[in-house]
Amino acid sequence: MDSPTMERPTRSTAVWLLLLTLTLAAASAQTFKPPTQGAASSGLRTQFRPAPGAVPPRILVPRTLKSTLRRGPLVVPPPKASPAFHRTFRRLMRNLDKTDRYDEIILRHAKRYGLDPRLLKSVIAAESEFTRAARSPAGARGLMQLMPPTAAGYGITAQELYDPERNIEAGAAFLDHLFSRVFKRYRLKGLPYKDSPVWVVQRVIAAYHAGPRFLYQDRWFRSTHAYVRKVLLFYQSGVTDIRRIPTPEFASAVVPTPIQASSGSFH
Template identity: 35%
Template sequence: MVRALEAGRAAGWTLYIGPLGLPWDGVDPPPRAATFPAVTLDRAARQLARTAAAAPPAAASAAPPTGGARRWGPLVDRVAREEGIDPALIRAVVATESAYRPTAVSPKGAAGLMQLMPATAARFGLTPEERFDPERNVRAGIRYLRWLLARFDGDLELALAGYNAGEGAVLRYGRQIPPFEETQDYVRRVARHRARYAAAEGAGTL
């Protein structure tokens, strides 16, 4: 992906965050691009490099949970494609949030595959009980992440930080990843999982 970004940058292309958060590179913006402000290829390449450099080598315990991934991965992929967002990214968020356990509940009350708080679920049309429905949970989680991408001008790191710590925390720290160890580790873990899933998808082993 980095090579593709560099080639596009040399050709004067721009990377847009297209409809529903799907990356789109080219000279012309994608449909409804006004909803998702453009980011330059330079910025995207720097962000990818920064995330990769910040992520330490993954320990064995950080590997995606294969049992849950086998069971729920196809559903995650389908809903992600229906919503027009990178399936590898959503798999990575699910792996990091709940280890693919649809009944998971955090000490703070987040629930389901994408660990939605009751208030967040309500914003996207779910009752507290519906958070335990795998498909509804993933769809609402994707829409929240997509909203965060728009809120932070297509900056995926900030969107992920907002997903973990709340968009208010990102704003309070001047549109930077908050200096919380949990949140900074969360962004790195999602980046690692996403790279692993993207590689598996490319190799046809996902």
């Protein structure tokens, strides 16, 4: 039997094969073309892209937070009390035994850390309205509403946060920590805490509320702005007057000049 012979392709067949190869190559290149540099690979890039000028380029703020943040230096002018605040002030002023019973503790720890005792009392008023057993849904406890991990850093247990002495001790120590960080950052060494510029005091108040990482940021939660206003309102009210002073000598050593702002006094 003769062995089969292979036919040589005709010229027309070769042309068709060439056209088919080129067509398949073009289709393959279009299908597997890699994305260009910088193209979004998922919806997350769009979600975290800041609006032009909203934040510095290195900071990406989730879109869900943008509505709760405000840009600009945290300097709140002397606020005016709303009717709701006036009702709170009147209610507390009718119960001075409650508002003033911790004055001696406040003075003692204010002196220890060089703090303004009126500021310390204002934070207590804003946080718990002088309720020693206060506890927030998040777990903050006591007069100054400290979280147990924060208090643990100062050697104070979670249960001890219901003890006014220990709670105010931890709160004063935390405020001292915040002041020291701001003073180091802005080179304010040598200036007493109680003589701090108002913008420093407001940053410390804000960081007490939102956390130390907010000491140097210029974007703040709206709730933090509201909290600073609340503390300042208490500061300029009679609620935070220091009325139970042990001795004139002790009082003169710790009671500072009221916080001043460019538009007037908060006292």
